[in-house]
Amino acid sequence: MFEDAELINRWKNVVQEVGEACVKSGRGPEEVTLIAVSKKHAARAISTLAREGQMDFGENYVQEALAKLEELSALRLNWHFIGHLQTNKVKHVPGRFVLIHTLDSEKLAQALHKKSQSQGMTQPVLIQVNVGREAQKYGVGEDNLSSLVERVLTLDNLKLEGLMTLPPFFEDAEKVRPYFARLRELKEELEQRFGIALPHLSMGMTGDFAQAIAEGATLVRIGTKIFGPRM
């Protein structure tokens, strides 16, 4: 169908641009995973891209995500949870997402750990950091990051794999770059302090993924540029 062809074209362009941003930053394309952010888009669009080879998808809302996971379970996709996670929704989450990007409190960590433990599994997580110190955004502040990491490292059924951020918005993407650089610094400081490896930095969206890749992103979360505007 015509719409499918347009979607596939947009996706191919994004794949190419992500690859070009890697080359420009002296990084291998295999170092960066493209997560197609499919929130508010139909399962059909997801299966179209899955047929082309896109395996990683990001969702923000638990109910919407679970419906799509079920509908598309035969495709064996890698689902990422990238939205704000409420403690009362935690019971639905462990085991269903390859990575939860938005851990931002001890309370949530404890709840996720408990649920994962009861399912006999270990849930990979990223800690979301509010690097822009914006009141309206979720994420742990820099001042509380270290103590949250310390806590998460004591929870056997969580596996801390890195940091995620949703930086302030600027028309000029170059202005976002210092926030990406800061997240990388924080990751490096934590690795030093705790003697751990944190392989992932989840940062960069439609408007600023090239800058994020230049600053070390390993996971970019791109929605609009692939799927078009959300309803």
Ligand SMILES: *Cc1c(COP(=O)(O)O)cnc(C)c1O
């Ligand atoms: C919606 C969303 C994205 C995708 O944003 P686009 O600008 O559409 O690429 C990425 N990350 C998070 C956390 C989101 O909520």
